[in-house]
Amino acid sequence: MSEPLTGGCHCGQVRWTLTSDPMWGGHCQCTNCQKFSGGGHxxxxxxxxxDFDVSGDMSSYEYDADSGNHMTRYACGNCASPIYGESSGNPKGVVIRVGSMDDPAGFAPKAVLFVGSGHAWDTVDSGLPTFPGMPQR
Ligand SMILES: [Zn+2]
Ligand SMILES: [Zn+2]
Structure with missing residues (x-):
């Protein structure tokens, strides 16, 4: 595999390391991601x-998604930067925010999800496949 990925929050209190390659990457325009990001996706x-190791004081927020999955979101307890999330639908996975990476330039998005709730002003890479909701696996 390649070098471990590293990241953290804005104030530097939360730090993380990922020692395996990400399984997937992409953009999500669902209404939850709009709220949690404060932007369009x-x-x-x-x-x-x-393979995900994270340290630092974080706040968490839990909710039930429309899919029926129970979601937990983690953010820095000091600067409130979103760091990652977990879903009961994928107990062995974590969903890490690309903006928390030390080098987000290495991100290789594969698709745009939930374009049905995306906005015309939120233009994401038009070369990527789009899905109206969550793609079937
Ligand atoms: Zn912080
Ligand atoms: Zn989303």
Missing amino acids: ASNIVAAKA
């Missing part, structure tokens, strides 16, 4: 929880 990588 969130950009995420999905990775193995067992």
Whole structure:
């Protein structure tokens, strides 16, 4: 595999390391991601929880998604930067915010999800496949 990915929050209190390659990466325009990002979409990588090591004081927020999955979102307890999330639908995975990476330039998005709730002003890479909701796996 390539070098471990590293990242953290804006104030530097939260730090993370991922020692395996991400399984997937993409943009999501669902209404939850709009709220949590404060923008038109969130950009995420999905990775193995067992290979994700995170340290620092974080706040968490839990809710039930429309899919029926129970979601937990983690953010820095000091500067409130979103860091990652977990879903009961993928207990062995974590969804890490690309903006928290030390080098987000290395992000390789594969698709745009939930374009049905995206906005005309939120233009994301038009060369990527789009899905109206969550793609079937
Ligand atoms: Zn912070
Ligand atoms: Zn979303």
